[in-house]
Amino acid sequence: MSVISRIIGTGSFVPKKFVTNHDLELMVETSEEWITTRTGIRERRICVNESTSEIASKAGRAALEAAGVSPQEIDLVIVATVTPDMSFPSTACFVQSELGIKAGAAAFDVSAACSGFLFALDCADRYVKSGGFSKALVIGVDVFSRLIDWTDRATCVLFGDGAGAVVLSAETGARGILSSHVHSDGSHWNMLYARGHVETNPFEKEEPKEAHLVMQGNDTFKFAVRTMGAAITETLEASGLKTEDIALLIPHQANIRIINAMRERLKLEDDRVFTNIEKYGNTSAGSIPLAFDEAVREGRLKENDIVLFVAFGGGLTWASSAIRW
Numbered sequence: 001m002s003v004i005s006r007i008i009g010t011g012s013f014v015p016k017k018f019v020t021n022h023d024l025e026l027m028v029e030t031s032e033e034w035i036t037t038r039t040g041i042r043e044r045r046i047c048v049n050e051s052t053s054e055i056a057s058k059a060g061r062a063a064l065e066a067a068g069v070s071p072q073e074i075d076l077v078i079v080a081t082v083t084p085d086m087s088f089p090s091t092a093c094f095v096q097s098e099l100g101i102k103a104g105a106a107a108f109d110v111s112a113a114c115s116g117f118l119f120a121l122d123c124a125d126r127y128v129k130s131g132g133f134s135k136a137l138v139i140g141v142d143v144f145s146r147l148i149d150w151t152d153r154a155t156c157v158l159f160g161d162g163a164g165a166v167v168l169s170a171e172t173g174a175r176g177i178l179s180s181h182v183h184s185d186g187s188h189w190n191m192l193y194a195r196g197h198v199e200t201n202p203f204e205k206e207e208p209k210e211a212h213l214v215m216q217g218n219d220t221f222k223f224a225v226r227t228m229g230a231a232i233t234e235t236l237e238a239s240g241l242k243t244e245d246i247a248l249l250i251p252h253q254a255n256i257r258i259i260n261a262m263r264e265r266l267k268l269e270d271d272r273v274f275t276n277i278e279k280y281g282n283t284s285a286g287s288i289p290l291a292f293d294e295a296v297r298e299g300r301l302k303e304n305d306i307v308l309f310v311a312f313g314g315g316l317t318w319a320s321s322a323i324r325w
């Protein structure tokens, strides 16, 4: 029998500190009304003296507990992030150490911005299905509060920090990841990027470059609606499913207007599309697994329900996957 990767546990973690739209009114020229109507975001959580690997580990631990799996059973750890603690070691290695996952397990990061979790899930699925790995911990996490320019009202209102995780198990039943698709188009890299920590060596004479996140908001918006629509069609077709089969669509939480445009295009009722952007903003790679964990813990899913994930992000990247829960 062929092997399928089943999600047997989910977890998430967000930092304690709330930053509301009213708090942002005191920092930049904006308004609660502008942010809410243009984005759907009311508040976000921000890390204070907490690292990416710390919040990733907390989400990972919650997923292991939900799955009833001990750290010693995990043989693969993949962390999706573009805000790692360090250039190296990988955030996944820090998580491995923090959670006491066995030495010798494979641990590495993937970078695909807001699509990162679905790239990591796709990667883990392929490792698990090809044999040799029986239990994988897959985490999406980002701390964009350290990447954005807090004086730029066009971007600082959009993001928050957070992490989500799933445990995959190699099984032979019908439940699990049905199909998964990942795509990139590097020719549009400059639509959405962040150099991060910028340094030069003594032989270079370049002017210092912008380290913070740069985004062409309107173009990103159009790209998101177009690619996520196409990605959903691709995944449904590859899985032999129709729109009516979707019990719950969990899209990347970037802007409520992007999500609503997609929902209307697919003619899905409100209760078949999960959103929590109001509480967390865009948590980048954390967004989908954080939403998925909330949906699971709120009892929104029953056995054998079809769940669709879809995301877009810097790169440009876009991805989707369908699971039978």
Ligand code: ACO
Pocket: 029, 030, 031, 034, 035, 038, 039, 113, 114, 115, 153, 154, 155, 157, 192, 215, 217, 218, 220, 221, 224, 254, 255, 282, 284, 312, 313, 314
């Ligand atoms: N408060 C008040 N006014 C603002 C703010 C703000 N925070 N930000 C921008 N404005 C102003 C602009 O300056 C502009 O003013 P002007 O008309 O006088 O020039 C006006 O509001 C309209 O600006 P737009 O950019 O046209 O506003 P829009 O309706 O397009 O919304 C937004 C902007 C929210 C950024 C939207 O384009 C969007 O959501 N884009 C997608 C962003 C996204 O999904 N990013 C994902 C990143 S994924 C990853 O991989 C990191």
